[in-house]
Amino acid sequence: MSKVIDVRNLTLTVPTSKGRAPVIENLSFAIEQGEKLGLVGESGSGKSLTAYSLMRLIKEPVRIESGELFINGVDVMKLSESEFRKYRGSEIAMIYQDPMSALNPIMKIGDQIVESILLHKKISRKEALKLAVGLLESVGIPEPEERVNSYPFEMSGGMLQRVVIAIALSGEPKVLIADEATTALDVTTQERVLTLLNRLAEERNLSVLLITHDLGVAAQFSDRINVMYGGRLVEQGRTKEVFTAPQHPYTRALLDSRCDYTVDVNKPIKSIAGQPPRPDNRPTGCVFAPRCEHAIGACSDTVPELRNVIGREVACIRIDELKSVSS
């Protein structure tokens, strides 16, 4: 399998009172062709920034400080804005948390899909409209011939998310980034949209980067999981393995603080004490150390590297000792 996306040492900074501070630090990961990768982490861990970096849509005050981004082997960070524009939509496309606000409110959805198709293909408007109807059909919208004349406010959230997906697919991208794409939808719609994404990924051999804070969604959907904390990758591995035997203390704490109907309502839900680090007050060494129950003095001295532990990557200096604790 080939890597469609390969991010190396990506660092993003924001200005603080003490100068520019990192919000994403030395992030490296890759997505294989046809792979479904889940990116999980709590709010402010840098998930969405990672997504926008892949589209090169980072805006001031956030800045890409360093790093390489290979799309199909080409380092696109070196390309000019107009050269990179060809990649948007045709190599990587994105779908968003709130489909309502991701669509132009005063334009018929058909026209919006047509606009997007015409950006990538030199065909007539009529042919594009035919393609648009086809796209709507493939994302499971009933009566697509009539629906192209609807305005966004005439449709439900789940339907709109399908429209957003149709627009994302209009440039026939190889990678689809779903930034909290199911978060704003209710559970049954969420399920349907995930099923749809799954089917599309298989039909089109699409790679999907699913960004979510919902561990259940990530577990159900993705082949591999990347866990982010404080702008760094702390653990990555196959979904099943990460969920059944989490290695990094953060992943473990995250999984422990889950709650669903199996949890005893009389017991307090476990939580991770403290707050994620603020960019102007990042701990030295391991970013999770201040909240980690296993932290020792050495944790604050060195930044832990991702190391290969039993077939996956974990960034924790105490991993060898903790591995035995958990098993």
Next chain:
Amino acid sequence: MGLCLLCPWIAPYDPYEIGASDAFLGPSKANWMGTDDLGRDLLSRILYGGRITILVAIAATIIALVIGTAWGLAAGVRRGWLDEVLMRTADATMAIPQILFGLVCISAVGASVISLPIVVGVLLAPTTARMARSAVVTELSSQYVVAAQASGFTRTRLIWSEVMPNIAPQLLVQLSINAAAAVMLEATLSFIGLGIQPPNASWGTLMLQGYAKIWNTYWFVTFPALAVTITILAFNAYGERIRKNLDSRKSTVNE
């Protein structure tokens, strides 16, 4: 307002016809609003004057809209230093009283039916620019603009197909506010003698002529002033209507 445009057909008398014997007649059945210092029918003169006033106002409003929108768009889209320069220029222009600024400009270029709308238009442009800029900035940060950008839209396309249609209603409101302001400015400038020159008359000119004789011939100043007031109120009411419709539409969109 519509009446003013039809005036050549409905005006009871020729506005330039001088009847020396009939000067300063009060309102009567023959001359509904009386006659002026040269015995010309005031109703006819107001109708004809209105035509000039409203044409000037419309021309000025269009000029203000074009300059203002381009100004605000440039500032809102490019941001950075250009934004600062353009917006501080707008602030500086707005800091000078409009009448004073208009006075200087008109004195410099001379008063005519051509220069008046241009000057009034330029005077109204900074407020329009501010409004356009803030609308553009809000629009550009909205999710669907980012989404369009992510699907590979160029900046020009982004502005024409995403930003402009969405700020159009706001511009429309500004348009009617500007129209009211333009009527006011035109009347004011004409009133101080820097607007439309006799024998042509705008409402401001009529008011100027009537003002001098306010104690003897109240109707001479009252009727043109009323015309100005009604027109401004009409423009404002129209703007208010658009704004209200806009609000109700926004709320259905957000449902």
